[in-house]
Amino acid sequence: MLKKKQLDNIQGWFFIAPPVVVFTIFIFIPMFVALFISLQKWNLLSPMRFVGLANYSKMFSSGHFWNSVMVSLLYVAGTVPVTVVLGLIIAILLNQGIRGVSFYRIMIYLPVITSMAAAAIVFQYLFEPNIGLFNHILSLFGLPPMQWLNDRHQALLAVIIVGIWKRVGYNAIILLAGLQAIPRYYYEAATIDGASRFQMVRKITIPLLSSVTFFVTVMQIIASFKVFTSIVIMTEGGPARGTDVLPYFLYKNAFQYHKMGYASAAAIFLFIIIFIFTVLQFKFGEKKVHYQ
Amino acid sequence: MKKSTAVLLTLLIVMGAFLSGCGKKEEGVQITELTEPVTIQVWYSLGAKYSAPLEVIINHFNESQDMITVEGVYQGGYATTQEKLLTAYVAGEPPVLAQLEQSLVGSFVANDALIPLDTFIKSDKAFDIKDFNKYITQGATYNKKLYGLPINVSTPVLYLNRDLFRKAGLDPDKYPTTWEEAYDIAKKISDLGPDIYGLRIYNSGWIIDSLFHQFGGIIFDKNNTQCLVNSKEIKEAMGFWQKMVMDGVAVYQGGKDGSTMDASGAVGMVMRSTGSIAWFKDNVSFDWGVAPFTLGSTKAVSLGGGNIYMIKKTTPEEQFAAWQFLQNLTNTENQVYWSANTGYMVSRKSAKESPEIQAILKEDPRYNVTYDQLEHAFARPTVEAWPEIEDLIQEAMTRIILEGVSVDILDQTASDINELL
Numbered sequence: 232m233l234k235k236k237q238l239d240n241i242q243g244w245f246f247i248a249p250p251v252v253v254f255t256i257f258i259f260i261p262m263f264v265a266l267f268i269s270l271q272k273w274n275l276l277s278p279m280r281f282v283g284l285a286n287y288s289k290m291f292s293s294g295h296f297w298n299s300v301m302v303s304l305l306y307v308a309g310t311v312p313v314t315v316v317l318g319l320i321i322a323i324l325l326n327q328g329i330r331g332v333s334f335y336r337i338m339i340y341l342p343v344i345t346s347m348a349a350a351a352i353v354f355q356y357l358f359e360p361n362i363g364l365f366n367h368i369l370s371l372f373g374l375p376p377m378q379w380l381n382d383r384h385q386a387l388l389a390v391i392i393v394g395i396w397k398r399v400g401y402n403a404i405i406l407l408a409g410l411q412a413i414p415r416y417y418y419e420a421a422t423i424d425g426a427s428r429f430q431m432v433r434k435i436t437i438p439l440l441s442s443v444t445f446f447v448t449v450m451q452i453i454a455s456f457k458v459f460t461s462i463v464i465m466t467e468g469g470p471a472r473g474t475d476v477l478p479y480f481l482y483k484n485a486f487q488y489h490k491m492g493y494a495s496a497a498a499i500f501l502f503i504i505i506f507i508f509t510v511l512q513f514k515f516g517e518k519k520v521h522y523q
Numbered sequence: 524m525k526k527s528t529a530v531l532l533t534l535l536i537v538m539g540a541f542l543s544g545c546g547k548k549e550e551g552v553q554i555t556e557l558t559e560p561v562t563i564q565v566w567y568s569l570g571a572k573y574s575a576p577l578e579v580i581i582n583h584f585n586e587s588q589d590m591i592t593v594e595g596v597y598q599g600g601y602a603t604t605q606e607k608l609l610t611a612y613v614a615g616e617p618p619v620l621a622q623l624e625q626s627l628v629g630s631f632v633a634n635d636a637l638i639p640l641d642t643f644i645k646s647d648k649a650f651d652i653k654d655f656n657k658y659i660t661q662g663a664t665y666n667k668k669l670y671g672l673p674i675n676v677s678t679p680v681l682y683l684n685r686d687l688f689r690k691a692g693l694d695p696d697k698y699p700t701t702w703e704e705a706y707d708i709a710k711k712i713s714d715l716g717p718d719i720y721g722l723r724i725y726n727s728g729w730i731i732d733s734l735f736h737q738f739g740g741i742i743f744d745k746n747n748t749q750c751l752v753n754s755k756e757i758k759e760a761m762g763f764w765q766k767m768v769m770d771g772v773a774v775y776q777g778g779k780d781g782s783t784m785d786a787s788g789a790v791g792m793v794m795r796s797t798g799s800i801a802w803f804k805d806n807v808s809f810d811w812g813v814a815p816f817t818l819g820s821t822k823a824v825s826l827g828g829g830n831i832y833m834i835k836k837t838t839p840e841e842q843f844a845a846w847q848f849l850q851n852l853t854n855t856e857n858q859v860y861w862s863a864n865t866g867y868m869v870s871r872k873s874a875k876e877s878p879e880i881q882a883i884l885k886e887d888p889r890y891n892v893t894y895d896q897l898e899h900a901f902a903r904p905t906v907e908a909w910p911e912i913e914d915l916i917q918e919a920m921t922r923i924i925l926e927g928v929s930v931d932i933l934d935q936t937a938s939d940i941n942e943l944l
Contacts, residue, residue, distance in 0.1 A: 274907075275613050276634035359780060361718075381776070383926070471921040486606055488911040489630060 269495035286496035298472050299480035306476055307455040309391035315448050318402030326410045339400040351464035354393050383473030386466050390474050393461050402447045409443030449512040453505050477501050561844045562592040564618035568604040569675060570597055576864040580857050584848055591844040612636055619837040619845040622674055622829045625662050626728055629905040632665045638833040639668040643846045650850050659870040662902045663830040671830030672853045673870040677797035678824045678900050679733055680892050685810040687712050687791045698814030702763060705818055709772045712791035723784060723793040724764055725777030726917040729825040730794055734760050737819025747906050750940035752916060753933040762930045765923050775924045796827055797893040800866035813889040815896040822899040868893055908943040915939055
């Protein structure tokens with residue numbers, strides 16, 4: 232006869248079974264398989280051959296790999312500060328009791344739920360050098376036209392803009408939830424003390440929001456390291472590897488060049504980067520600031 | 524823990540690899556008759572208006588008999604079809620027939636994934652391989668064995684905007700025959716205005732392979748053991764294109780934006796596939812002509828488009844059915860129908876001589892150009908690592924042309940490529 236506690240336990244396992252099974256099949260097993268493949272030479276068609284750490288040493292001595300690391304870092308550096316700061320500003324504005332606020336919230340969140348593939352195609356037209364909207368806007372201000380996706384350096388800027396457009400709404404909504412958790416009476420007290428709007432934001436909002444900001448920043452860093460869809464559709468990593476971010480680099484090596492071992496090594500590298508930021512979030516995110 | 528997309532993708536591949544063990548079937552067993560109905564798939568990579576005539580041929584074949592049902596499946600562009608075929612092959616469930624682009628066959632040949640057609644051809648008395656143009660079938664011949672039959676074969680031809688020729692004071696019937704003449708004509712046209720270019724160039728693999736050949740260069744040595752992209756000839760070719768762009772005579776623009784430019788009438792000359800004749804007819808309002816793209820000291824154009832191949836890991840019944848369909852698809856009547864509806868070349872001599880094709884050639888001589896230059900056609904390299912090699916060459920070309928980097932970066936490109944061979 233099972234005791235009640237044991238029965239509860241079994242029941243509990245049943246309840247968490249679906250996510251555990253999905254996680255195991257789609258995350259844990261592939262993770263270890265990738266680790267295994269990263270030690271092999273394999274072109275899909277012929278049998279695998281164990282090569283030890285050769286893929287890693289080849290990777291770390293490859294200029295193309297370091298170019299991808301650099302491009303990924305630039306993409307992260309370009310997207311993270313802007314999406315977080317802009318997200319914060321938008322969140323503060325949305326937190327005011329203005330008319331039609333839910334309409335604005337929807338508008339801000341719309342890009343998040345838009346299919347990236349579809350949006351990327353539209354952006355391709357917007358970035359078109361001769362007839363695109365963005366160059367038209369530049370010309371209204373008397374600025375020279377840009378080459379956007381046709382130029383190695385400007386292409387990265389273009390995909391960063393798309394990345395910001397896509398993610399800023401998500402960050403704003405999370406930050407908004409954080410804002411609404413800050414008790415009103417702090418502001419009331421500050422108003423009585425004669426604090427200005429700006430002072431209140433600086434002395435109350437930002438410190439009390441720090442744990443949420445930290446969370447948003449880490450999530451944004453992770454998301455930026457994983458950028459893929461916009462790259463595939465808009466630039467295919469080009470021109471001349473100017474937008475060859477790590478996920479695209481490993482996709483290309485795996486599915487176009489059929490170097491599965493090499494690509495898996497790059498995947499493990501990317502995994503470690505993302506893992507570090509996840510650990511950071513777990514370690515520091517929880518115990519930063521508490522309101523009560 | 525955060526997942527990475529790549530890890531997910533890897534799982535799919537590995538699952539495929541496990542399954543492939545179970546899916547192995549006997550190969551090369553010849554049968555002469557079907558005892559029960561079979562359904563086979565043919566994968567192709569030509570969308571839009573090109574798939575319609577193919578589907579008509581398939582339907583016609585299905586209705587003509589009741590043992591074989593052919594399903595045509597559009598799989599996306601050339602590269603996508605190749606990727607999907609590879610995945611399906613590894614998983615042990617490939618279609619028995621697939622259309623592959625000339626340069627993307629390397630990995631399948633190197634890993635013995637294709638069935639040579641010679642045995643089928645020998646046993647089929649009604650099928651006469653000698654009726655096929657030998658310059659076209661060379662594109663599907665590896666190690667002296669024929670692996671595929673041509674479907675949408677093309678060569679790059681030069682499309683001319685005759686209105687721009689006239690505006691620039693040029694005779695539209697005098698097309699360039701050397702790169703120097705091409706430069707002079709392009710110069711006069713580009714002088715018409717800041718947004719007008721004499722020539723549009725781009726780094727599509729078969730176009731730059733043609734360019735290199737025309738300057739006397741080849742990408743690989745005879746046995747594909749050494750890469751020669753840093754040869755004097757290829758550096759000269761790249762330098763020539765670089766100069767054309769630097770001088771504002773040519774524009775370097777590929778892809779969709781390139782087609783948009785062609786249609787807008789801002790380009791005097793552009794080299795595109797034979798099959799683009801249909802595109803020009805639909806999208807262009809100015810007076811346009813077609814000229815041979817055999818510029819340069821060596822007359823050469825690369826063979827483009829695709830062939831249909833028979834894939835291993837399929838049953839003898841499927842292969843038998845596939846051959847029945849394949850010889851139906853490439854018979855004279857269907858080639859004429861396909862060519863008349865798409866602009867692609869017929870590969871059978873009897874099809875070329877047919878009254879229908881002769882009438883088309885007579886009515887619109889622009890169709891003749893590709894046949895006339897066919898004797899200069901060369902087959903694309905079938906190196907296993909070609910997709911990566913092509914990317915490396917294109918990358919170097921983009922930097923040379925757009926950033927004005929010296930052609931000497933090709934030394935680095937060649938040594939990178941040599942590591943892949």
